[in-house]
Amino acid sequence: MKLVTLIKKDDPNSTQHIGVLLDNGQRIAILQAGIEAMTGSPSPFFIDMLAFLRGDTAARDEAHAVVEYITGQHPPDSIVASDSVTLLAPVPRPESIRDYMGFEQHIINCIRAAGLKKLAPFDEWVEKNFGRKRSIAYRLNKAWYDRPIYYKGNRFSVVGSDAPVHMPAYTKKLDYELEWGIFTGKSGVDIPKEQAFQYIGGYTIFNDFSARDIQMEEMAGRLGPTKGKDFDTGNTMGPCLVTPDEIPDPYDLTMVARVNGEEWSRGTTADTTWTFEDIIAYVSQSETIHPGEFFGSGTCSGAQGRGCGLEMGKFLKVGDVVELEVEKIGILRNRIEE
Structure with missing residues (x-):
């Protein structure tokens, strides 16, 4: 359904x-x-x-x-x-929001775009010739490979498809993120990965709008993101909640992002490194999860494309219409307004 x-x-x-x-x-x-x-x-x-x-x-x-x-x-x-x-958003006010980085290529691309900058082409050359584990981006990101890292978002800023997204007055680099996510359907603690699928109540599309200039400044302080992510209408979800029986293989879905009708991003859930089952098992260690909690996948980047503007050096402006499409779910559409 x-x-x-x-x-x-x-x-x-x-x-x-x-x-x-x-x-x-x-x-x-x-x-x-x-x-x-x-x-x-x-x-x-x-x-x-x-x-x-x-x-x-x-x-x-x-x-x-x-x-x-x-x-x-x-x-x-x-x-x-x-x-x-x-x-409205399928769950207008989730019990909680956790968004994690499930796609390896996204964090590699972001380290190069926001951290290495002019050294990024050299690091790509190193990876191509000597392998990813020899690259600077990999070495700066080694903690990511140990566990599914996430942050907690603002559950009060959720809106649905076709709702306006208001650009924060303090940013000049508003970005989209091509994501999807799950809502939990039952309570549990210390859930084994092999049983975690049973706790998925449904799937939806998620656009984690981000003020990238502010996010980079905040995270230089070794904490966050805070106002880089938290602003009214910044978390869009929809258009529907799809029950698990409708998606027998959730890790074989095409994902696309368009801005004003032009395709900016394309990817597949097959490129996921940390799965929803991984994150449920990790989060539930000595912590009870409850029905109605939301777990975001992180930005879908991989062999087919880059999943957000930061990775490409281009950002959104007032009047832009952003569409995220995920196979078997639908299209989440939002217009950027002042």
């Missing part, structure tokens, strides 16, 4: 509903309306997306049954046209 959180455009109270996309996204089945028509009472699983994630497999099973009932019986008010609603 592809699930969404929505508000009906003609609803003066802006009530949030969760629904399931139908007909390639042209229509949406409203789950709570469907279960009430089906059973005569609402479901605690369909109060919001956090409640759905807490329900885990029982919630998914009930949603499947409700969608089958809605598409077969067409009860009143259970289906809406997609153009009659506003989509």
Whole structure:
């Protein structure tokens, strides 16, 4: 299923509903309306997306049954046209946000672009002729190979697809990041990697907008990022939450970023070094994870392309429209505004 959180455009109270996309996204089945028509009472699983994630497999099973009932019986008010609603982020306020660096090539590219600068071509030559482990970028980044490093983001700055992203007044180098991520679907602690897949509640697309000039200044202090990442509307997610049964092989998906219709980035989840299972196992060491927590993949860079503007030396401006597309999920689209 592809699930969404929505508000009906003609609803003066802006009530949030969760629904399931139908007909390639042209229509949406409203789950709570469907279960009430089906059973005569609402479901605690369909109060919001956090409640759905807490329900885990029982919630998914009930949603499947409700969608089958809605598409077969067409009860009143259970289906809406997609153009009659506003989509929010699938989980408008996650329980937490962790974003980690899952793609080796991204951190190598960033070290060269932001750290080595004029030495970057020489370091690329060293890697080409003597191997990556002899390169400067590798040697400066050795800690990354020991564990899946992450930072914690601001869960209050999340917005959905087609929502405006406001450029912070303090930056001149706003950047996008081609990412995707998971929401957890159950609680656990000290989770073995071999069992970690069972804790994935769904997948979505993530754009971790970044003020690169500020980020570089902050991280020179050996901590952060802080205001390089934390600003209103800086975390965009969507357009939907895809349940794991829809993506049998999550590490074989094409990812693309476009700015104003022009392709800037292309990659594949196959280039992931640290998987979601790795990060669940790492984070849950002596720490309980809970349903509704978000783990971002980090920027998708690899053999096919570079996953953010920093790696290419180009940045966003007011008026730009950024689209991230991930196979089997959809397109996350946002416009940069003042």
